[in-house]
Amino acid sequence: MSAFTKIKGTKDVFGEEMKYWEYVENKAKDLFKRYAFKEIRVPTIEKTELFSRGVGQETDIVQKEMYTFDDKKGRSLTLRPEGTASVARAYIENSLISFGSPQKLFYIGPMFRYEKPQSGRYREFYQLGAEIFGTDHPLADAELIAFIYDFFSNLKLSNFRIKINSIGTFESREKYKEILKKYYEPLLPNLCEDCQRRYNTNVMRLLDCKKDVEASKKAPSILDYLDEESQKHFKELQHFLNIYGVPYVVDPKIVRGLDYYTKTAFEVEHLNLGEQAVIAGGGRYDNLVEQLEGPKTPGVGFAIGIERLIEAIKKENIFVKSDYNVEVYIAYQGEKGQAEALKLSKYLRKKGIKTFLNISKRNLRGQFKHADRLNVKFVIIIGDEEISKGIVTIKNMENGEQTEVEKNWVYEIITEKLNEK
Numbered sequence: 279m280s281a282f283t284k285i286k287g288t289k290d291v292f293g294e295e296m297k298y299w300e301y302v303e304n305k306a307k308d309l310f311k312r313y314a315f316k317e318i319r320v321p322t323i324e325k326t327e328l329f330s331r332g333v334g335q336e337t338d339i340v341q342k343e344m345y346t347f348d349d350k351k352g353r354s355l356t357l358r359p360e361g362t363a364s365v366a367r368a369y370i371e372n373s374l375i376s377f378g379s380p381q382k383l384f385y386i387g388p389m390f391r392y393e394k395p396q397s398g399r400y401r402e403f404y405q406l407g408a409e410i411f412g413t414d415h416p417l418a419d420a421e422l423i424a425f426i427y428d429f430f431s432n433l434k435l436s437n438f439r440i441k442i443n444s445i446g447t448f449e450s451r452e453k454y455k456e457i458l459k460k461y462y463e464p465l466l467p468n469l470c471e472d473c474q475r476r477y478n479t480n481v482m483r484l485l486d487c488k489k490d491v492e493a494s495k496k497a498p499s500i501l502d503y504l505d506e507e508s509q510k511h512f513k514e515l516q517h518f519l520n521i522y523g524v525p526y527v528v529d530p531k532i533v534r535g536l537d538y539y540t541k542t543a544f545e546v547e548h549l550n551l552g553e554q555a556v557i558a559g560g561g562r563y564d565n566l567v568e569q570l571e572g573p574k575t576p577g578v579g580f581a582i583g584i585e586r587l588i589e590a591i592k593k594e595n596i597f598v599k600s601d602y603n604v605e606v607y608i609a610y611q612g613e614k615g616q617a618e619a620l621k622l623s624k625y626l627r628k629k630g631i632k633t634f635l636n637i638s639k640r641n642l643r644g645q646f647k648h649a650d651r652l653n654v655k656f657v658i659i660i661g662d663e664e665i666s667k668g669i670v671t672i673k674n675m676e677n678g679e680q681t682e683v684e685k686n687w688v689y690e691i692i693t694e695k696l697n698e699k
């Protein structure tokens with residue numbers, strides 16, 4: 279065993295596992311295009327200040343979970359713990375507003391958080407996210423939630439629940455926080471360590487504590503303390519979701535772990551996952567762009583955790599086909615056979631057939647064994663006999679049947695055979 283092993287909380291994705299990633303990413307890209315989103319790629323590394331300012335100095339992410347280091351010139355840099363702050367920075371820096379408003383962007387990529395690794399929780403994990411800049415209309419919030427519903431349904435998932443809430447504007451939230459503090463104050467000595475710490479830094483997080491569930495059950499609801507504008511926004515959001523036909527529940531305990539949210543907050547939970555059951559989260563952030571020194575620009579977005587989504591797909595036993603199955607193996611003998619095989623592989627690949635050409639020093643028997651190993655149903659043989667006759671042989675590896683074929687008809691016949699399957 280080599281000393282070079284992967285870092286705790288990271289993973290290698292390969293083999294059969296890869297088909298799930300492709301399934302999810304291809305379906306997402308296809309649907310994003312249908313919803314008229316455009317892809318954006320931003321760096322995985324940013325100035326630390328972007329996240330402390332954007333995500334919030336008091337959040338767990340910034341306080342405890344960032345991979346931060348000084349570069350050779352002593353500048354503090356951070357591996358992005360999430361995508362929204364980076365995309366907002368890119369929106370400002372590249373004046374994306376000049377391309378029209380709203381801007382609808384999506385991204386897929388790795389995020390880094392120094393959390394305690396466990397099932398469904400990694401230190402490097404992938405998010406598939408979307409952000410809309412430049413509209414404060416609740417239709418934008420509704421469209422994003424409808425996208426998630428559409429996307430999960432396209433993946434054939436069914437056992438998930440969309441939970442929505444409004445956490446109001448910054449101002450209305452301050453009032454609510456005071457009320458919440460009063461409620462929790464007498465309970466505090468009996469609450470968990472995290473709750474005790476968050477009581478002063480971010481009291482709303484006490485509501486979604488998984489340990490002290492009882493305490494939050496009777497807590498005052500933020501929905502009773504919303505300002506008029508947030509109330510109206512939330513009502514309209516629900517109205518649009520109803521028209522879209524998106525099922526959801528209102529859950530006033532959804533508070534989210536990032537500071538930039540205003541008004542809408544939502545999460546999607548999968549009912550077959552254990553502790554890490556939240557597969558998507560998002561909400562509105564009308565002050566973020568301004569906080570990052572951009573022009574006042576409302577925004578709303580979400581991110582889906584790809585590892586958790588794939589886990590959910592597996593839990594629901596959804597059949598996912600691999601797109602990597604080799605369709606044809608080309609085996610040959612001798613130099614002439616090799617040259618013919620090479621030309622044939624070029625031709626079949628051009629025609630779209632997934633072709634494995636023997637590229638090792640195997641004899642014919644070894645090549646058959648290898649084709650078997652790869653689970654390939656058809657082997658095209660170009661041996662000495664085939665060369666002298668000017669033909670090729672197609673062997674069906676499942677039933678041993680061999681067909682001699684004119685060289686010019688190989689593609690047509692192999693296609694026919696593949697379609698027979």
Ligand code: HAM
Binds near residue numbers: 401404405557560583
């Ligand atoms: P978040 O809730 O921190 O939101 O993360 C979104 C999703 O990423 C989570 O629901 C979860 O599925 C996944 N996730 C988070 N941490 C981990 C981890 N350590 N391991 C595996 N999966 C994880 C955001 O990041 C916001 N930027 C979402 C957003 C976009 N809000 C507005 N726009």
